[in-house]
Structure formats: structure tokens, C-alpha cells
Amino acid sequence: MNKTVWIVVANRGVARLFQARQPTGPLQELEAFIHPEARLREQDLVSDRPGRGAERFGPGGHAEDPDTTLVEQETSNFALELSRFLLKGRTDGRFDGLMLIAAPAFLGSLRDRLDGPTRGRIMLEVAKNLVHLDAAAVRNYLPDRLYSAVGA
Template sequence: MSKTIWIVVANRVTARIFAAESPLGAIDEIETLLHLQGRMLDENLVTDKPGRTTDRVGSGRSATDPDTSQHEHEATVFAAQIATTLTKARNDARYGTLVLAAPPAFLGALRKAIDAQTRSLVTLELDKDLAALDARALRARLPERLVRAEA
């Protein structure tokens, strides 16, 4: 298993993957994933009007709201794409430990999308949107030690 630590900073539009060779070391960006649909307005993502229902009494009709917004759907799609990338890299032994940083809602989507084996490699989670930071600024915002000390 690789000793490399991957740091994934993501939001619903961008996922940046950084690598560190030691828990106290510097980090370098190795990959960026983009999902531009996460930035679009709902009306640009959905071409149809909402469905319509007929009232039980009378002749009125009203629009129905979908159970999830299109932005939530796009976040789920992007989280699945990130999870696939992480699974493939794990299978290729490109990292041994994972750190995840994302806004709370997207972090939840990532947790749901990541498989159990990959999830077991996560040693640290931060519920913050750090995706716009460069490597030096990001490293300054992360804990000094990227993984928990082994007992």
C-alpha cells in the first residue's frame, strides 16, 4: 500500500486532488475535476416545466415540485464521479490515506458516494469549502499533521 496521502478539496463545481508524501510535508496538486453543471441555474439545467397535478376537488391544477432540486442532483452526480476517481486510484495503489474537505452538504454527498474500502482510508474530514485555495494556502489551513498518530 502506498504511503502517499491524498487531500481532496471539493465543492459542487470543482474537485482538486493534492498529494503529500508525509503527514507533515508540503502538498502538490496532481489532478482537477470540473463539473460545470453545478454552477448553472436550475432553469438552465431543466428544460421542462414542473409536472402538473389536478386537484381532487374542483377544476384547479397546480405545479408539482420535484423531490430534489437539480443542483442536488448535479452534486450527487459529481460526488459519484469523484468517488469513481478515488476508487480507481485506490485500486492502482496511488494513495494510502485520504483527507476530504468540502462544504457540509457536498461532504455528505461524498460520504454517500464513496465505497466502504475507500471510506476506510479517510483519516480526516473538514466541512469547509477550500477548493479555491492554492497548494500553499491550503496546506496552511490544514492541520499540521495530516493523519492521526498511530497507536
């Protein structure tokens, strides 16, 4: 019985979903996701300067820094969008194993947003930004036999 492995190749603004149905076979591209907001610069996302805070003692003030930048928030939003897609794919029985290939900063964000059962399907993680490569080039970064980690 053949297993289906999904391979997510992503960075903070683009993700591509590939599928493999044979342990040593080629990849087939299924979906592409684009999140342009994550690619904008901070000043392009903010319409004005940060708020100002007053000093508790004495005259003066200072600019308030937000806890997270808007770019980080947009990156988090994209990771959440992808995690929801993967959750639906898992619950619909569309894949048996999952491989994540993502830019290092985005890989952690995506992993953190996956639910436990979906995270349990991860067979391999590669911390590289490979979204610009075609399916054959992405396949070269994967093990020769994809199903070694998927239950028989």
C-alpha cells in the same frame, strides 16, 4: 516507509486533488475536476415549466414539484464521479490515507457515495470551501503531521 495521502478539496462544481508523500511535507496538486452543470441555476437546466397535476376532488390543479432539483442531481453526479475516481485510486494502491475538505453540503454528498473501504481510509474531514486556495494555503488547514492516523 513513506505513506501517500490524497487530499480532496471540493465544492459542488470544482474539485482539486493534492498528494502528500511526507508527513510534514508540502502538497503537490495532481488533478483538477470541473463539473460546470452543478454551477448552473435551476432555470438554466430546465427547458420548461414543471408538469401539472389534477386535484382529486373538485376543479383545479397544481404544479408538480420534483423530489430533487436538477442542481441537487448534478451535485450528486459530480460526487459520484469523484467517488469512482477515488475508488480506482484506492484499488490501484495510489494512496494510503484520504482527507476530504469540501463545502459543507458537498462533503456529505461525497462521503455518502464512497464505498466502505475507501471511506475507511478517511483520516480527516474539514467542512470548508477551500477550492480557491493554493497548495500551501490548503496545507495550513491540515495537521502538522499527516500520517498520525495512517497505520505504520
